Structures are given as C-alpha cells and as structure tokens.
Amino acid sequence: MRIDVITLFPELVSALQDYGVVGRALRAKQVELGLINPRNFSQDANFRVDDRPYGGGPGMVMQYAPLSRALDEVVSNANVKPRVVYLSPQGQKLDQDAVKRFCQLEHIVLFCGRYEGVDERFIEAHVDEEWSIGDYVISGGELAAMVLIDAMVRTLPGVLGDEQSAQQDSFEQGLLDCPHYTRPEDIAGVNVPEELMSGDHQKIATWRLKHMLGRTYTRRPDMMDKLSLSEQEQQLLDEYLAEVKDKNER
Numbered sequence: 001m002r003i004d005v006i007t008l009f010p011e012l013v014s015a016l017q018d019y020g021v022v023g024r025a026l027r028a029k030q031v032e033l034g035l036i037n038p039r040n041f042s043q044d045a046n047f048r049v050d051d052r053p054y055g056g057g058p059g060m061v062m063q064y065a066p067l068s069r070a071l072d073e074v075v076s077n078a079n080v081k082p083r084v085v086y087l088s089p090q091g092q093k094l095d096q097d098a099v100k101r102f103c104q105l106e107h108i109v110l111f112c113g114r115y116e117g118v119d120e121r122f123i124e125a126h127v128d129e130e131w132s133i134g135d136y137v138i139s140g141g142e143l144a145a146m147v148l149i150d151a152m153v154r155t156l157p158g159v160l161g162d163e164q165s166a167q168q169d170s171f172e173q174g175l176l177d178c179p180h181y182t183r184p185e186d187i188a189g190v191n192v193p194e195e196l197m198s199g200d201h202q203k204i205a206t207w208r209l210k211h212m213l214g215r216t217y218t219r220r221p222d223m224m225d226k227l228s229l230s231e232q233e234q235q236l237l238d239e240y241l242a243e244v245k246d247k248n249e250r
Contacts, residue, residue, distance in 0.1 A: 001105065001156060002032040004074045004082065005145050006067065007112040008049065010035035012142045013149075022150055025159045033149070034074070038062075041069035050115055059116030067111070067122050074109055082107035084128045086118070087141035087148070091130030098131065099151045110148065112141030174227055176220060178211040206236070214240030 005013050013035055016022040025031045039047040042065075049067070050060035075082065083105050092098070102108055111118075111127065123130070133144045153159055181192045195207035213236055216223050229237065 001030075001103070001152075002034065002078075002082075002107045003149055003152070004034040004036060004107070004109045005112065005142075005149075006036045006038060006070050006074070006109065007140075007142055007145070008037060008039060008114050009112075009140070009142050010037050013112075013146060016146055016149060020150075021159060022153045025153050025156070030156060030159055031153055036070050036074060038066040038070040041073065042066045053116060057116070061116050062114060062118045062122075064119040064122045067118065068126065071109065071111075071126055078107055080106050082109045084109045084111060084126055085148075086111045086113065086123060086127040086130045087132070087144035088113060088117075088130045089132050089135075089137055091132040093135070094131045094133050094148065094151075096151075099148070100155060102148075103152050103155045108152075110141075110145040112145050114140040173212070174223060175212040176215045176223070178208040178215065209233070210236040210240050213237040214244070217241070218244075 007013055017026050017033065022031075022033075026033055038049050042049050048063075050062050053059070053061045071084065083102070085102075085108060087110060131144075131148070133147050138144065181196060185192050185197070193207065195203050198204065213229075213233060217237060217240075
C-alpha cells in the first residue's frame with residue numbers, strides 16, 4: 001500500500017516514520033509513505049498557497065492551483081489512480097469500517113487543509129471523499145491524517161506481530177474492547193477476575209465477550225443499535241447488567 005500526504009507541514013507527519021507500528025511497517029517496506037508540500041508547486045515569489053476569501057471574513061483560504069499541481073505530481077507518478085481523501089470537519093465521522101475499506105486500496109492520497117479552508121473548486125474537482133476524526137476543530141488536517149494512517153497501517157496483514165491483536169481491538173466486532181489485566185495478580189486487594197486465571201480458553205472467551213457487550217451497552221449505546229445480538233449474546237449482556245446492578249447495590 002502507498003499513502004501520499006499533501007501537507008504544508010510534512011515535517012509533522014514525518015514523525016510517523018520514527019515511532020511505533022507505522023515506523024516499523026515503513027522500515028519493513030510493508031507500506032510506502034510520500035509527503036508532498038504544495039508550497040513547492042506555488043508560482044508565487046514567496047511560495048504563497050493562500051489568499052483572502054471572496055465575500056470577506058477572517059482568515060485565509062488555500063488556493064486551487066498549488067494544490068492541483070501537487071496532486072497532479074502524485075497522480076503522474078502513480079501506478080494506479082489513487083483515492084483522494086480530504087481530512088475535514090465537514091466530512092463523515094471516521095470509523096473502523098472506513099479504515100478497513102481504505103486498507104483494500106493500493107494507493108490513497110490524504111489531503112490536509114489549513115487556515116479557514118480550501119477553495120471549494122479543488123474539493124469538487126479532485127476530492128473523492130471527506131472524513132473527519134470527530135466533532136471538534138483542530139488547526140489542520142495533519143493530526144487527523146496521522147490518526148488515519150496509524151489506524152490503516154495496523155490493520156494491514158503482517159504489520160502487527162500477532163494477527164489477533166487487531167482482531168481484538170475495539171470496533172473490530174462492532175463492540176468496545178474488554179478490560180485487560182497483567183501482573184501482579186493483586187493490587188490493593190483488587191484481584192484479576194478468576195475467569196482470566198482459569199486457563200480455560202472457552203471460559204476466558206465467554207468472559208471477554210460478556211464484558212465487550214456490557215461496556216458497549218453502557219458506554220456507547222449508539223453502537224448497540226447497529227447490532228443484532230444472538231440469544232447467547234443477549235444472555236451474556238443480561239448477566240453483565242445484573243452483575244453490575246448487584247455490585248452497585250452492595
């Protein structure tokens with residue numbers, strides 16, 4: 001997979017090359033990352049890529065021409081036509097299904113806006129999809145692009161040391177993840193649940209599923225609306241809620 005990022009701050013995004021899962025995947029050539037600065041495609045003497053908005057108002061707007069030339073450079077060197085994604089507060093809210101779909105692509109271009117926004121004609125002419133990482137505003141699309149890159153790369157086959165790591169992540173099954181514990185067994189009188197200490201794989205799997213269902217129901221009820229629970233799953237959820245009620249009443 002190749003990921004190209006069009007950004008005014010390539011140094012910010014380049015930090016991904018030095019750390020964690022993305023850094024390891026890049027060094028292992030499991031994914032390629034290209035960084036393109038639209039200032040390099042400006043014909044202004046001062047390398048400007050923005051101007052005042054028509055109609056007045058605060059801030060500046062990124063111009064069509066430098067962005068279009070930067071994208072043309074990427075496309076002209078591509079083996080396949082890339083999918084162009086604009087990270088924007090106006091986009092759909094990013095979710096795991098979208099991340100997994102992006103991972104099926106051979107080439108994706110992430111465009112990072114800045115200032116008050118981007119000339120709408122660039123979006124209409126060149127952008128395939130707009131996505132947001134949440135209902136809040138940040139200074140530019142770089143951090144959103146880095147979030148998306150990390151989410152995509154960890155989903156690619158062979159990137160994580162244990163393939164089950166990605167499969168057990170929150171949202172992979174439409175549910176939040178279950179609680180996790182490690183040594184020591186006792187901390188201030190709070191013990192690791194006995195099911196996880198049992199060595200019984202079926203009992204452990206059942207406990208984890210119960211808590212995934214319970215956490216999702218209590219913390220993200222909106223996610224439950226998308227699920228159709230089996231009889232066993234509904235029973236486990238009922239057990240979880242009964243246990244929580246009993247604990248709270250003590």
